[in-house]
Amino acid sequence: MARAYSKTKRFFSFKRKYLCIPYSVFLILFVIIPIFIILVYAFTGSTEDGALYFSFDAFTSFFTSPTKINILVVSLFVGMLNTIICLLIGYPVAYLLANSKVNKNKILVLLFIMPMWINFVLRTGATRDVLSWMGINGGNHPYLATMIGMVYNYLPFTILPLYTTMIKLDKSQLEAASDLGANSFNVFLHNTLPQSLPGIVSASEMVFMPTLSSYVISDTLSEGKITLFGNIIYLNFSQSQWNEGSFMAFVMLILVGISMLVSRHFDRGEQSERRGTLW
């Protein structure tokens, strides 16, 4: 009794919720503040002696440059195309993997994840070498080579979230639909598809933004012929053009924000769980 009393009298007593303090401090220092600094750089210029002043230079230089707008449009197009192709291939695969008639154990799923453990730069290099061996290279088919590389790299990221949604499908509902006379196409259209929508959304989110911002894949496979948004930010960075690079990162952040809002609209809180179930 006395001991417990003396404990509460101590100046600092440990509470379990204090455990989140280092975590939050780390996130504030290295997530919030950097983003804030990006915003500062995006709307300022700097004089010779390093003093910052407010300006829209980066803003105007982005929106008046046809090449940059062109790059944005091309990146959005490549991102969308890649998302669609990955979904078209990944959805049936995930559906089959989750179907207990076809696949009874998890080994096949592991086989789909396994390539992800080999360094992705190495895999991209290998893809390029194999493609150029087959006669498709950045010189003659830059878009084809890049798209193959993108799909190859992002397919596992599509299959996993879809698979984790599909194994949770309400099987009795599907059976009920077919018992009530729906043919298999209608069961799929009105039952499987709506139920797996959250998986589709989170798969698209895992493919779309990374494709836009990917640097290595487009740079390697198109041999520098295709510049995506990620490449141009990288370029600005390596030439120390902080303000313009920051503004483009800001544009990217807006895109990220939009995709965040879209995915929030579709499911609440579950998404993170699905991402966490890679293992």
Next chain:
Amino acid sequence: MVNDAIARNKRKDVAFKSIGLFVIFFILILMYVPILVLIAYSFTNATNVGTWTGFSFDLYGALFQDEEIMTALGNTIILALSSSAISVVLGTCGAIGTFYASKKARASIEIVTQIPVVNAEIVIAMSLTVMFVFCGTYLFMGANIFSFWTLLIGHVILSLPFVYLSVKPKLLQMDPHIYEAALDLGCSQGKAIFKAVLPEIMPGVGSGALLAITLSLDDFIVTAFTRGAGLLSGEKTIDTLSTLVQAKIKKGPVPPEMRALTTLIFLFVFLIVVLITVYNNVKARRNRKKGRY
């Protein structure tokens, strides 16, 4: 009549299964082509894949002699292990703390956690770099602060939210009375968390750690942006496998020694997958046996 229907259904099932397996294996084979080609050509000396110049193990010898690759490999492993260790400690503590924090604090931490998850990697890298430059110029009198430590911070930020997110569901599934029972039985708050809560969420911590290692091993962009001199590279800029390979494949084909490395990594991963499968099967069998009594 009924027998006919059953037989028809069965035939339908068999057809579905074989088509399904065919599709799965077709996609799988396509996905493994580049890796398998690298592995096949690791047993020959040729500089390019596609020309076979006789069977040999020379590349494996050359691999272990290649100082550049070995340094990069060492850097990669040290970085992966240290960054995932930090992420696991910070992320697990963060998840436990947030779980017990007030509703408002929890909501805001969750939102901030989501940012690095959905954010494009290049924006994370860019923003960190800009901040390090900013700090260097304004706080450290124009010094260049890029080093192993900035790289480490970059990698921790990359994997931290994923550790948090893999621990969180385990906390939600946990029996909330365990912690109170430990307190009632005389544990201090810290001890109760260590002895009662931590074992419950251990699977989440483990998968978070594996995820953190994977993310760190595979990362290119954050590494390329935030690295400085140090670690095994000494005075030179730190090279990890990703940055080294990227620099090489920009100039030509995948270096021959890398093919040997791919084979070794693949074998290692394959072994782990086999072990996981065997372990899961044994566990499932044991559980089934237990369930019988």
